[in-house]
Amino acid sequence: MKEKIIVICMLVLCFILGHVATMYTMSIETDGNGDSAYISVFGLEYFKGINGYTVN
Numbered sequence: 001m002k003e004k005i006i007v008i009c010m011l012v013l014c015f016i017l018g019h020v021a022t023m024y025t026m027s028i029e030t031d032g033n034g035d036s037a038y039i040s041v042f043g044l045e046y047f048k049g050i051n052g053y054t055v056n
Contacts (some may be wrong), residue, residue, distance in 0.1 A: 027040040035050040 003039055022041060025042055028037050029040075030037045037048055039046045
């Protein structure tokens with residue numbers, strides 16, 4: 001039982017730390033009219049449109 005609690009606590013901690021790291025490194029810049037955005041996270045850059053399309 002004690003091991004299960006430790007594993008659950010470790011999973012929760014990993015999720016929280018991953019979420020904080022992602023939010024800290026994320027940058028979102030819109031093109032001005034709000035129909036698309038450049039998203040940069042962990043050094044990777046993405047271009048997303050209003051309907052979720054991706055341009056490579």
